[in-house]
Amino acid sequence: MLKDITLGQYFPGDTLAHRLDPRTKLILVVLYIVALFCAKYFWTYALVALVLAVCVRISRVRLKALVRGLKPVLIIITFTAVLNLFYTKGEEPLWQWHFLSIYPEGILAAVFMVLRITLLIMGTFLLTYTTSPIHLTDGMESLMNPLKKIHVPVHELAMMMSIALRFIPTLIEETDKIMSAQKARGADFESGNLLQRAKAMIPLLVPLFISAFRRADELAVAMECRCYHGGEGRTKLHVLHYAARDYAAMVLGLAFAAGIFVLGRMGL
């Protein structure tokens, strides 16, 4: 059950999408999101979806894996769809019942909203599916480097992120173990009302927090033993380099975002 969580999962591979510099991919995702929010109507949405489909094809990530990533946000998607459906007002209602009414504009807004969220999540998942967490944080650190001038602790932020990503599977495993141990003593996580269920989480959460703190402590000591003292003067084993394909990808990405922006302005 817990093992189904796909957050930040990486599928190793050797496609163009995997080989691109992580910084390029981060910039491309930002451009993609900008384009997605400039999309106005069927034509532009179709174009964004087509570009995503091409990227998915290049990365050889299975569509099933991308769809599975949507599962946790299904409730949010449904909720926004329903809200848009009922709250967008137009001129002539298609259907009315007491205070509820549906306008054709509402249906369109709901459809576009669902499309927008779905495409947004699929696009960002494609990034984490094709980029290992280490590369991803490396890329972020290097992109945020200029912020060091205004005293943003860029290296520390990146380090925190890679540690957090690293410990997600460990903590999931730990949760599974503690759950089994408490079940062996008759704990019941599956039945009862909301309050009873919340209370049943205590025997799980207390040991989990304690072990998380213990791990953090041990990791801190281990890092200090290896003379970790922040990012200053630290060199990297793998230095990031832009290749020709990165420049090409960025030019294409910029053209794509600009194109969608213009088409969106035209109301397509």
Place this chain on the structure above:
Amino acid sequence: MEPILRVEHLTHTYGSGTPFERSAVQDLSFQVEAGEFLGVIGHTGSGKSTLIQHLNGLLRPTSGHIYLDGTDIWAKPKEIRQVRFQVGLVFQYPEYQLFEETVYRDIAFGPTNMGLTPEQVDRAVREAAAFAGLSEELLDKSPFELSGGQKRRVAIAGVIAMDPKVLILDEPTAGLDPEGRERLLANIRAYHQAKGNTILLVSHSMDEIARNVDRILVLKDAHVLMSGTPREVFARAEELESAGLDVPQVTRIARALRDRGLAIDPAVYTTEELTAALLALKKGGSAVC
């Protein structure tokens, strides 16, 4: 007499339908008699942990059956909790599961879940604490103030307090110093004698197993390699070594002595036995190096 636990053709497959498919236990069958002290031994990845999680219904078999007192434990899946109260399972490093404010309340977690009255819970907690070698004044302390060894005893007491018919201990002495190990095992032996319950001790230390159990079950690559009394098992030292397991140190000495031409039983496994055998040889007047 009906054995207390009967495992028939138990198979458990992880990740079926994916490329990571792997059988952790395969077609496993064995019985545990009531009141028996059984040792379960096997190399890492031999399926020990998977097996014991089936015995109290934490894992559901892919195929095969487990009978507790003659009834299939999955006959009524809704009442699997009743099975967990009767087959107490102490996990590896159980001290990481403590959560309550006081030792007393942590030990009381199991019996309270069983729905006992406060008086019954109180009796169960005090009795379990005594068996686990915890003194009365520790009961009001926070479990997080205790030493590692004491924490482990609290966790074991938490399972004993449910008064299970079968107690399963997964590597109960892992990470303890030799003295703490010996004391904990003495407590477990005393508990076994006082209660007459069935105990399964999972370990990879042959010495520990040899000195405590009536019968040994050896697992290798998801199968039962052999089962029998310690003497029977240690007599097959070559097979054990092929499974990546050692015979007890005393047995190794005895075998080395026999290889050098001494008439000694190569399956002895306690220091006392070896001493007796050596003394007998000396009295007999045969050449002792």
